[in-house]
Amino acid sequence: MERVKQNLEKILKELPEGVKLVAVSKRQPDEKLQAAYDVGHRIFGENIVQELVRKHEIFPGDIEWHMIGHLQRNKVKYIVPFISMIHSVDDFELAKEINKRAARAGRVVDCLFEIHTAKEESKFGFKPDALKEELGKNDWKKLFPNIRFRGLMTMATNTDDKSLIRNEFKAVRYLFEELKRTYFSGDDYFDELSMGMSHDYKIAIEEGSTMIRLGTMIFGERLPK
Ligand SMILES: *Cc1c(COP(=O)(O)O)cnc(C)c1O
Numbered sequence: 001m002e003r004v005k006q007n008l009e010k011i012l013k014e015l016p017e018g019v020k021l022v023a024v025s026k027r028q029p030d031e032k033l034q035a036a037y038d039v040g041h042r043i044f045g046e047n048i049v050q051e052l053v054r055k056h057e058i059f060p061g062d063i064e065w066h067m068i069g070h071l072q073r074n075k076v077k078y079i080v081p082f083i084s085m086i087h088s089v090d091d092f093e094l095a096k097e098i099n100k101r102a103a104r105a106g107r108v109v110d111c112l113f114e115i116h117t118a119k120e121e122s123k124f125g126f127k128p129d130a131l132k133e134e135l136g137k138n139d140w141k142k143l144f145p146n147i148r149f150r151g152l153m154t155m156a157t158n159t160d161d162k163s164l165i166r167n168e169f170k171a172v173r174y175l176f177e178e179l180k181r182t183y184f185s186g187d188d189y190f191d192e193l194s195m196g197m198s199h200d201y202k203i204a205i206e207e208g209s210t211m212i213r214l215g216t217m218i219f220g221e222r223l224p225k
Contacts, residue, residue, distance in 0.1 A: 001032065005036075016205060020043060020210065020211045022214070023045065023218050023219075024046075024197075024214060025219065026047050026215065027051075027225070028215070028219040036218065042064055044065060045068040045087075049075040052083075065083055066213075067085070067086045069088055070124045071086065073093065076101050080105050081107070085110040087153040087194050088125075089113050090113075090116075091126070099144045102146035110150045111148070112152055112192060113125075113126055115128060115131070115172050116154075117154045117156060118154075118155050118156055123155055125154065135179065150189055152193055152194070154168070155195075156200055166206075169200075170207050172193070173207055176208075198216045201217075
């Protein structure tokens with residue numbers, strides 16, 4: 001557990017101002033999450049609803065839980081009452097369900113649009129043109145009074161090719177700026193760019209990330225699925 005504390009403290013010390021750290025605790029033993037909590041960390045990310053709900057129940061109430069994985073519509077209801085941010089809104093039907101459940105819970109939920117960047121087919125997210133088409137529809141914001149769209153999230157291709165990763169992050173940053181100018185001008189809260197994982201977060205920060213999501217770098221290898 002000493003290791004977790006050391007890793008976390010080192011990362012936080014080197015983190016530029018304005019960049020937040022989401023500690024990705026998925027498939028990590030509870031003791032490791034507790035160790036991070038004990039040194040004062042409060043932002044944790046999970047990608048499986050069941051695991052997220054369980055941890056929310058057993059860990060202290062001042063943790064900010066972030067959903068970073070693909071979210072099925074029929075599971076939205078389990079996390080909406082407590083979730084701090086959903087990074088993985090990848091279609092408008094999902095957003096409608098989040099809005100509906102948030103209204104019932106009397107909440108406004110912070111969300112990010114997930115952008116599909118990586119070359120891998122398996123990853124989720126909007127293609128930039130598809131998202132722009134949705135946002136171009138008149139009055140779309142009126143559909144989502146209980147969601148505050150805060151920005152974009154993406155995962156780069158899993159590769160050693162640093163210039164490919166950099167170009168992917170750059171493209172999402174340009175998209176973010178274009179959307180901000182075009183559809184969110186005057187919305188000061190549209191200000192988050194969630195990009196960067198253990199192997200590519202330094203590049204992500206150079207390319208304008210405001211939120212990095214680190215798992216193995218803090219906690220070590222995950223337990224098998
Ligand atoms: C697992 C996961 C991470 C963390 O990955 P590491 O390589 O362990 O840092 C970040 N983002 C998403 C969406 C993930 O699913």
